Amino acid sequence: xxxxxxxxxxxxxxxxxxxxxxxxxxxxxxxxxxxxxxxxxxxxxxxxxxxxxxxxxxxxxxxxxxxxxxxxxxxxxxxxxxxxxxxxxxxxxxxxxxxxxxxxxxxxxxxxxxxxxxxxxxxxxxxxxxxxxxxxxxxxxxxxxxxxxxxxxxxxxxxxxxxxxxxxxxxxxxxxxxxxxxxxxxxxxxxxxxxxxxxxxxxxxxxxxxxxxxxxxxxxxxxxxxxxxxxxxxxxxxxxxxxxxxxxxxxxxxxxxxxxxxxxxxxxxx
Numbered sequence: 711x712x713x714x715x716x717x718x719x720x721x722x723x724x725x726x727x728x729x730x731x732x733x734x735x736x737x738x739x740x741x742x743x744x745x746x747x748x749x750x751x752x753x754x755x756x757x758x759x760x761x762x763x764x765x766x767x768x769x770x771x772x773x774x775x776x777x778x779x780x781x782x783x784x785x786x787x788x789x790x791x792x793x794x795x796x797x798x799x800x801x802x803x804x805x806x807x808x809x810x811x812x813x814x815x816x817x818x819x820x821x822x823x824x825x826x827x828x829x830x831x832x833x834x835x836x837x838x839x840x841x842x843x844x845x846x847x848x849x850x851x852x853x854x855x856x857x858x859x860x861x862x863x864x865x866x867x868x869x870x871x872x873x874x875x876x877x878x879x880x881x882x883x884x885x886x887x888x889x890x891x892x893x894x895x896x897x898x899x900x901x902x903x904x905x906x907x908x909x910x911x912x913x914x915x916x917x918x919x920x921x922x923x924x925x926x927x928x929x930x931x932x933x934x935x936x937x938x939x940x941x942x943x944x945x946x947x948x949x950x951x952x953x954x955x956x957x958x959x960x961x962x963x964x965x966x967x968x969x970x971x972x973x974x975x976x977x978x979x980x
Contacts, residue, residue, distance in 0.1 A: 750774075750831050751803035752839030754796050754816050754824075759846045761880050761906070761946025767800030770818045770844065778810025809833040816842050822961035827953045845945040848962050849874035850881045852943040855916075857970040862923045864972065868941055869916045872909040880908045880946035884963060885919070885939060887926060891969050893938040895960045900929035906946045923974055933976040941967040 754772065756764040774792040788810055796802045814826040821844040831837050855867040872879050882905070886898040895901070907915045931937055942963040950960045 748833060748836060749803055749805045749807060750812065750829070750837045750839060751801065752842065753800045754802065754842045754844060755800050756818065756821060757843060757845040757945060757947035759849060759874055759879065759945070760876065761845070761882075763947075766798055768796055768798045770796040770800065770802070770816055772796065772802045773815045773817070774804060774807075775813045776808055776810045777813070778808075806833075807831065814839065814842075816844060818844060821846060822949065824949060824951050824961065825953060825959070826951070842951075843947060843949050845947045845949050845962055848881065848943055848945050848964065849879065850943050851965065852881075852883055852941045852967050854939070854941050854967045854970050857939065857972050859923070859972045859975070862975070864921045864923060864926075866919045866921065866939065866941070866970075867916070868919065868967070869914050870907050870909065870943060871914050872911055875911050877910050878908050879910065880906045881943045882906050882946055882948045883919075884942045884944055884948070884960065885921075886942070886966075887929070887931070887937055887939050889931070889935070889938065891938055891971075893940050893969060894966060895942065895958075895963050899931065900926060901958075903944065903948045926974065931974055933974050936971055936973050938969050938971045940969045 754767065754770040756767050756770070758764055772794050776788065776790050778788045788808065790808060792804055792807060794802050794804060809832050812829045812831055814829065815823060816825065817823040824842045824844050826839055826842065829837070829839055850873050851871045853869050855869055858865040866885065868883065870881055870883065872881070882903050884895070884901060884903050886893050886895060887900045888898045890897070904919050907917065909915045926937060927933070944960070944962045949962055950958050952958050
């Protein structure tokens, strides 16, 4: 009996020490060999103003919240948090955490945050979370010059303005389509991001983007309906993440362009 008590005391001390290791973003958890670890780990990667991956991906704060119900009578709610940081290569780990649904938030000063809305861990294996990306805020703006619809093809003429102090700087462009003039990253029906465009400070880049009307109809628009479109520029490493089943966040987007509208033709008009 005495040996059992000593074993329980040692185990309790181990749990207390392990918990203290996860108490703040200034401390890192220990990583064992992948074939013996029971825990959750992943990688957070940083991207600079040029859309290039940083050499040093350390000190990204990973705030983790676990919420679940405990199998007790009556049922009890489990609500606990962990905080860890990444190493130089961007790796982070929770060593032997409690089982349940996990919500993870990744942040570092100077970069737009990212999240993993839900990840279920059942303690029976080692789980790997997909790579998470954090990019520097955008340095530029975009305007839509005109929108032309012809032969079921939508042509969006737009201009990018570069404000970053680099000889060559790259930006990507998001287009959001909605059913009202308030179309935005928070209120849209369909969204897509175009390819990267490059330029230097105080320069502009004009181009035209083409979109099939059939794609808009597949996304929920109807013939004869008015469609509104607004553009936003993003870091060349465009980032978006899902926080609910039907809600996406675009952390780098700031001020959008002026809203343009057009009407989807009906079959009779064709």
